[in-house]
Amino acid sequence: MSYVVITDVTCDLPVDVIKEHNIIVMPMKYSVDNKEFTNYADFREQSLKEFYDEMRSGKITHTMQLNSEVYKETYRQYLEKGLDILGVVFSSGLSGSYNSCRIAVEELLEEFPDREIEIIDTLAASTGEGIVALQAAINLENGMSLRENYDNIEEFKLYVGHWFTVESLEYLRRGGRVSNTAAFAAKMLNIKPVLHVDNDGHLIPVFKKIGRKNSIKELVEQFKLTYDPNYETVVITHADCIEDAMYLKKLLLEVFTPKNLIISNIGTVIGSHSGPGTLALFFKASHR
Numbered sequence: 001m002s003y004v005v006i007t008d009v010t011c012d013l014p015v016d017v018i019k020e021h022n023i024i025v026m027p028m029k030y031s032v033d034n035k036e037f038t039n040y041a042d043f044r045e046q047s048l049k050e051f052y053d054e055m056r057s058g059k060i061t062h063t064m065q066l067n068s069e070v071y072k073e074t075y076r077q078y079l080e081k082g083l084d085i086l087g088v089v090f091s092s093g094l095s096g097s098y099n100s101c102r103i104a105v106e107e108l109l110e111e112f113p114d115r116e117i118e119i120i121d122t123l124a125a126s127t128g129e130g131i132v133a134l135q136a137a138i139n140l141e142n143g144m145s146l147r148e149n150y151d152n153i154e155e156f157k158l159y160v161g162h163w164f165t166v167e168s169l170e171y172l173r174r175g176g177r178v179s180n181t182a183a184f185a186a187k188m189l190n191i192k193p194v195l196h197v198d199n200d201g202h203l204i205p206v207f208k209k210i211g212r213k214n215s216i217k218e219l220v221e222q223f224k225l226t227y228d229p230n231y232e233t234v235v236i237t238h239a240d241c242i243e244d245a246m247y248l249k250k251l252l253l254e255v256f257t258p259k260n261l262i263i264s265n266i267g268t269v270i271g272s273h274s275g276p277g278t279l280a281l282f283f284k285a286s287h288r
Contacts, residue, residue, distance in 0.1 A: 003084035003116070003146045005137045006074065008066060008097070009039050010090045011130035012237050014264045021137035026074050029064040030228030031269050039268045051268050052240035052276035061272040064098045070102035079112045084146050087119035088133040088153070093201025094125055118150040120157065123201030126270045127235045127282045128162040134233065162197035163222045165215035167241070167277025194218045197288055216244060219281045220251045231284035232259040239266040239278040248279060258283075 018025055027040045032054050037045045055061060087105070087226040092098040099120045105117045122132045125184055135156055139149045169201055192215035194207040209215040227234075232254070238245040245263055252261070266278055 002082070003086055003140070003278050005086050005133060005140055006078070006134040007088040007129065008090060009041055009188045010095075010126065010269050011133050011266050012126045012264055012270060013041070013130040013134065014262060015042050017134065017262065017264075021134060021141065023122060023133055023137050024078075026066060026070070028269050030272055031062045031064075033059045037268070038089075041267075043267070045083055046268070048240060048265055048268070048271075049113060051224065052271065055271070055276050059164065059242075061268070063269045063272045065095050067098055068100045068104040068107070071101045075104065075108055075117065076111075079108060079117075082115075084116040085118070086136055086140070086146055086149055086153075087117065088129065088136055089119055089121055090129055091123045091125050091197065091201030092121045093123060093197075094203070116146055118146060120150065120153050121201070122157050122160075123197070123199065123270070124157060124160055125201070125203075126164075126198055126266060126280055127198050127237045127264055128160045129236060130264070131160050131233060131282050131284070141248050149159050156284075157285050158199055158288060159228065159286070161222070161226055161283050161288060162280065163194065163219045163282075164196070164237075164274075164278060165192050165194050165209075165212075165219065165282035166274055166279075167192075167212070168275055194222075196222075203282065212244070213247075216248050216279065217251065219248060219279070220255060223252065223281060223283060224255055226287060227256065228283035228284040228286060229256065233262065233283070234258040234260070235262045235264055235282040237264045237280045239265050239271045239274060239276050241277045241279055244277075244279050248281065252281075 006024040009028050025041045027038050089098045089101050122129045136153050192209050193205045195205050198204050236245050
């Protein structure tokens with residue numbers, strides 16, 4: 001039976017990867033100083049450079065999670081075509097999107113009793129979610145049934161390594177992810193935190209490094225400790241800091257040459273919370 005893989009723009013996958021693997025990506029809304037935009041995967045409404053420059057200038061951004069009505073509207077389009085759905089959803093540890101999706105699916109299955117819908121709480125963020133969606137799409141291409149794919153991804157998702165660093169804790173402070181005291185101290189002491197996403201889908205600060213280069217080197221150290229060399233794809237994702245992304249790539253290639261190294265952008269939804277200068281490394285690991 002035919003089915004599709006549907007995720008949302010918090011996956012932060014490049015457009016060419018999305019198109020190559022026929023991944024359906026739901027857009028999300030955000031605002032800059034109360035002016036509303038839609039974050040499409042191709043950033044057609046506002047360039048990332050403009051968005052991050054506005055953040056740097058002090059403008060306030062807000063994001064809007066997907067509600068159950070949006071999920072129903074999107075999923076219904078494919079169910080009406082006789083297609084089943086594997087939904088790949090942003091971490092329930094960071095957003096209420098998964099719960100909204102679950103409510104939508106319960107209602108849709110009453111409307112379409114002959115269709116099948118499975119949803120994955122990725123417990124992942126940014127291209128951690130993206131790697132999960134990509135693997136689901138590859139499994140589909142390789143002939144896995146919807147149920148087989150769901151079971152495979154439920155196991156796979158807990159082996160996606162998320163390691164990232166931020167230029168400033170100010171944006172995480174605004175979102176309540178870190179305290180005012182921690183953000184102030186980090187700024188005064190030039191501390192660059194290194195964080196990851198744990199098995200419950202939460203952001204966890206792990207290391208405090210002095211200076212940007214040391215924080216980037218720590219991303220590579222964590223890669224070295226946990227990377228599964230049998231998995232083809234590694235993704236570097238950045239929020240308008242391409243020079244740092246290229247420096248991370250240089251360090252990474254001194255350690256290992258992955259078959260598929262992708263450099264992607266952190267979009268406006270994730271970027272609203274982590275801020276310009278966020279740099280992340282995603283890969284399949286021995287454990288998160």
